[in-house]
Amino acid sequence: MIDFSKMELHEKEPVYIQIVQYLKRxxxxxxxxxxxxxxxxxxxAAQLCINPNTAQKAFRLMEEEGLIQTPKNAASVVDCTQETMAAIQREMTGELxxxxxxxxxxxxxxxxxxxRMIRDIWQEKGEEV
Structure with missing residues (x-):
């Protein structure tokens, strides 16, 4: 099961967006x-100490973006197709x-x-970048 307890919330963007971004990452x-x-x-909601409506909003957005599936009367699961993974990679890398x-x-x-600077730093040995 995906663990959201390590997630650190901030005030820069809505919590439900942060939850979706956490799953994407x-x-x-x-x-x-x-x-x-x-x-x-x-x-x-209990794990993150947030309103259950906020959690519901995050789940709805994750479903709309094709990140999860929620079968009737079953737990939601990650639904990551190759297309979805490619889109996430483009989004995460593109922002950076x-x-x-x-x-x-x-x-x-x-x-x-x-x-030149990227090439120099990329080729440095023994240093974590």
């Missing part, structure tokens, strides 16, 4: 697999790249400078 990192069960809406590029442009770096 878990799928992206291979920490959540196809068919894996999610806690019930009530269990999730867009933020990085915006910062680089703000610092008035050229594409060539950024490419």
């Amino acid at each position: 878990a799928i992206f990192l291979g920490e959540a697999s196809n068919g894996e069960a999610l806690p019930s809406r009530r269990e999730l 790249i867009r933020h990085f590029v915006a910062e680089a442009k703000q610092n008035r770096l050229t594409l060539e400078e950024v490419e």
Whole structure:
């Protein structure tokens, strides 16, 4: 079962969006697999100390985005097709790249400078990046 207890909520975006993002990241990192069960809406609300309606809203959005399935009278499970996984990878990586590029442009770096710096850092040995 997917564990949401490690999730740290913040005030920058709605809680239900944070829950969806948490699941996407878990799928992206291979920490959540196809068919894996999610806690019930009530269990999730209790785990995160949130309103059950917020948990319900998160589940509805996860279903709409094709991240989970909820069969009648059964626990919700991760429903991650190859298409869904590819979309999550594009979304997660795209956000990172867009933020990085915006910062680089703000610092008035050229594409060539950024490419050289990335290559240098990528090739460093013995250091965790």
